[in-house]
Amino acid sequence: MEVKNKVVVVTGGASGIGLSTAKLLAESGARVAIFDVNEQALNEAVSVIGGDCLAVCVNVANEASVSAGFDRVVERYGGIDAAVLNAGILRDGLLIRVDKDTGKVKGKMPLEQWQAVIDVNLTGVFLTGREAACRMVDCGRKGVIVLLSSIAKKGNMGQTPYSAAKAGVAALANVWGKELARFGIRVASVSPGFIETPMVMKDMKPEMLDKFKKMIPVGRLGRPEEIAHAIRFVVENDLICASDIEPSGGMSL
Numbered sequence: 229m230e231v232k233n234k235v236v237v238v239t240g241g242a243s244g245i246g247l248s249t250a251k252l253l254a255e256s257g258a259r260v261a262i263f264d265v266n267e268q269a270l271n272e273a274v275s276v277i278g279g280d281c282l283a284v285c286v287n288v289a290n291e292a293s294v295s296a297g298f299d300r301v302v303e304r305y306g307g308i309d310a311a312v313l314n315a316g317i318l319r320d321g322l323l324i325r326v327d328k329d330t331g332k333v334k335g336k337m338p339l340e341q342w343q344a345v346i347d348v349n350l351t352g353v354f355l356t357g358r359e360a361a362c363r364m365v366d367c368g369r370k371g372v373i374v375l376l377s378s379i380a381k382k383g384n385m386g387q388t389p390y391s392a393a394k395a396g397v398a399a400l401a402n403v404w405g406k407e408l409a410r411f412g413i414r415v416a417s418v419s420p421g422f423i424e425t426p427m428v429m430k431d432m433k434p435e436m437l438d439k440f441k442k443m444i445p446v447g448r449l450g451r452p453e454e455i456a457h458a459i460r461f462v463v464e465n466d467l468i469c470a471s472d473i474e475p476s477g478g479m480s481l
Contacts, residue, residue: 405470421476
């Protein structure tokens, strides 16, 4: 797909990988709509992205909010050609914690912690992917949907809900790619390794971050703009469908 003049929705577009992707696609001539739950960050992101950019406050875990967000994009631009489903959160922790002296369980992961991640990282992808596909079909436009999974889909210690959600996202890309290709809609996933995003740098424990840095063969964390280039590659390459791209620096969990 030629990016120039295409309408692209980027969820979680006000920071990190989402912001870098929106900026790169705008620089490539796309008309970009960014969804994010942080209204202040949205306003700041518009000036960074430049070009013809629409900012919409959307909670991807809320069905009505997602539907209204896509309606605004269609109202403004007349349709949707691509969607990058990037919105996500981290809530890391061990499944259980055991007292080293007694050998008994002293704590367990709260259901609320699990549910918060699943709601945003998996249900949010389901809702935004479904609505993007509906708008593409109803507007008679072929398109592409890129889902942001993660190398954590392979299973990463301390990330029970995040790993489960990202494995689910990769599975959705495979299923949707097969289901939607007949309508001219490609679907694929991108699974980054550890990237220098505000979410990772703020929410991950420093000792865990140091541990993972040592596991990356290229010797460093990735940069958001590097993942943005991988996403643009998927958008532009019409042969990529029902598959996963893994820009991880060679890291293997």
